[in-house]
Amino acid sequence: MRNESKHKLSFKIWLEHNGKPLIGKGGAQILEQIEKEQSISKAAKKLGMSYRYVWSYIKRIEKTLGRSVAETRRGGKAGGGAKLTRFGKELLKEYKRAENLFNKVLTCNR
């Protein structure tokens, strides 16, 4: 008997550290775009989020973990910029792996 689900099953996943939220889908997109754009403000614009929000998101992660996720610099001709630390990249990977897992399960079950 095939699984005839009447309604759409939606889900949201995220990583936690000591019970505190670390990174979800939005956060993963943020980290990805920062790495791609090498800039927090450009990443925010690309994602349609406010700079304020993106910046706060990163700060929250870093405060929760006590480790740096993004390396920023100010001044210079370009005004400044940002890029992920090695640890930030690993965190992103960890989330993507989990997301992949659930997506795979869901498509098998539809």
Added chain:
Amino acid sequence: MRNESKHKLSFKIWLEHNGKPLIGKGGAQILEQIEKEQSISKAAKKLGMSYRYVWSYIKRIEKTLGRSVAETRRGGKAGGGAKLTRFGKELLKEYKRAENLFNKVLTCNR
């Protein structure tokens, strides 16, 4: 190589109908308690939620689906009561099945 996840993976799932939220974890508990207590107000108290909220939750589901989820009655010595319709029970089951699936994936992956 075993999967050494550094952080706790959490999730939230819910069913949708035409893009609108139908029932999540809270809603499942609500339906369960209504069936167990045969009363909306008792269910709300048991769950630590306000009657107003529980009642609205059910109404939202019914409005979204255009079908009745709970059958209520007023008056009488007991004041009245409520119980799930057959459809309400099926909806609850559908959610539980999905929740089970997700939990299974998590335990297999830990």
Added chain:
DNA sequence: TCCCGATGTGCTTCCTTATTCATAACGAAA
């Protein structure tokens, strides 16, 4: 030395969600 564009941060809405308060409607049993 001044300019520019990005980072850094506080404060003020705005929106969604949930609680609280208040009150009406109901109807079987006493």
Added chain:
DNA sequence: TTTCGTTATGAATAAGGAAGCACATCGGGA
């Protein structure tokens, strides 16, 4: 016909998250 505990519903309030605004800070290059 009075009582009692529940359903039904509006309105005000509170809490949280996110956007928007304003402005200070930084530092390489012209």
